[in-house]
Amino acid sequence: MFKHTTLLAAVAGLVFALALGTAAHGGTYLRCTGVSATWATTTNWDPANIPDSDSEAALFDGANTVTTIESGGQTIGQVKVVSPSATKIIMAKRDAPRSLTLSPAASFSSIGIDMSAATVDFAFRNYGDSSSRWLDLNLGSSQQWNITSTSVTGGDLISMAPGPGAGSGPVRVNLGAYTLTTNIGTGRKIDTAYMDFRSTTGGSLIETGVGTLELKRPNTYNGNTTISAGTLKLTGSGSINSSPIIDVASLAFFDVSTVTGGYTLGASQTLKGAGTVTGSMTVAGILAPGASPGTLTLGNTTLNNLNDTGKLLFELGMTGGLSDKIITGSLTLAANLNLADFTFTTGPTFGAGEYTLFQTTGITGAGTVDTTAGTVGGAQANLATSGNNIVLNVIPEPATLALMALGGLGLILGRKRK
Numbered sequence: 062m063f064k065h066t067t068l069l070a071a072v073a074g075l076v077f078a079l080a081l082g083t084a085a086h087g088g089t090y091l092r093c094t095g096v097s098a099t100w101a102t103t104t105n106w107d108p109a110n111i112p113d114s115d116s117e118a119a120l121f122d123g124a125n126t127v128t129t130i131e132s133g134g135q136t137i138g139q140v141k142v143v144s145p146s147a148t149k150i151i152m153a154k155r156d157a158p159r160s161l162t163l164s165p166a167a168s169f170s171s172i173g174i175d176m177s178a179a180t181v182d183f184a185f186r187n188y189g190d191s192s193s194r195w196l197d198l199n200l201g202s203s204q205q206w207n208i209t210s211t212s213v214t215g216g217d218l219i220s221m222a223p224g225p226g227a228g229s230g231p232v233r234v235n236l237g238a239y240t241l242t243t244n245i246g247t248g249r250k251i252d253t254a255y256m257d258f259r260s261t262t263g264g265s266l267i268e269t270g271v272g273t274l275e276l277k278r279p280n281t282y283n284g285n286t287t288i289s290a291g292t293l294k295l296t297g298s299g300s301i302n303s304s305p306i307i308d309v310a311s312l313a314f315f316d317v318s319t320v321t322g323g324y325t326l327g328a329s330q331t332l333k334g335a336g337t338v339t340g341s342m343t344v345a346g347i348l349a350p351g352a353s354p355g356t357l358t359l360g361n362t363t364l365n366n367l368n369d370t371g372k373l374l375f376e377l378g379m380t381g382g383l384s385d386k387i388i389t390g391s392l393t394l395a396a397n398l399n400l401a402d403f404t405f406t407t408g409p410t411f412g413a414g415e416y417t418l419f420q421t422t423g424i425t426g427a428g429t430v431d432t433t434a435g436t437v438g439g440a441q442a443n444l445a446t447s448g449n450n451i452v453l454n455v456i457p458e459p460a461t462l463a464l465m466a467l468g469g470l471g472l473i474l475g476r477k478r479k
Contacts, residue, residue: 153196164201173204181215209246220256236264245272309336351385378411394428407438
């Protein structure tokens, strides 16, 4: 009898949970059903509770009867978009607080925005009555945004501009000290026409998936940027000038081809990895090709960081005989390039020979390649050009040269005896 009672109670609990839209991982989805666009109105939600905790989520699907909903000071676990009949929009409340905090924690598997089943676009935007109106989207934890829908009719996350009225306040995404990972699917995009990412406490951005994260405004987050897959694209005034390290992984893309005035890697920034940068670039910071080791591919590149000691980081002769290399379009030298501009790390297979550092389509500019010899990994070496390439020539040690000469002499004497 006890077992049957326990089983019935468990089933009843499950049915009740499903009726409330409870997710398998413990969070509750609350659907917006009201005709008013005010978040704080209880009757706008089914069940009639305002989502306002990290274990509750705002659900947008075909049952929605409104296309916009004002947010003002809510904390929720997730925004979930399934298959609404029209584009849904979350806007800032007309008066303070104009914020929405996403803090999924364990309740929603760290997924702050889930559009993996969306069939139309979803938008955040400011209310727009004046320049002081904005939607302040705060992250309450490190999280991932899934924009992976394969529907041909939509599934993009966009920030629309402007909202109703003549205002120009942006949608602000405050990362805080957290990491935001964007997982974007084939053909999908996060378009931040009116959105920017901010942080003064080390908030970081990671791009995954095979889609595109397009940044169209100046972004001021001061944590690292990692493009582990897909494309991070800067367009127009889009920038990530406060991000100290930009890591472009193999098969990933950093697209700067449409940045207004051209893209510059700042003096306090490092570009690293084995991926591809699309578009022209001026380098005032550090280039660190490879993924211990590997090849970094760039477009037309101007080196302005010359005469700054050790700004070009290369690993040579690592395990398996592999070395770092940069492939570029045209390479413009603002000043003379010499060994002091490099920091070399040598591995177990490093030795005498020629190492291609830059493989280019042509070398231009006021500077030249300084061939003055120096020391690399304990061996004599010098820079040189070989066609359109810049190479490092590592010279055999005198003892090695002597052995080579003796070997050649022995070979000649052996032939004479025969």
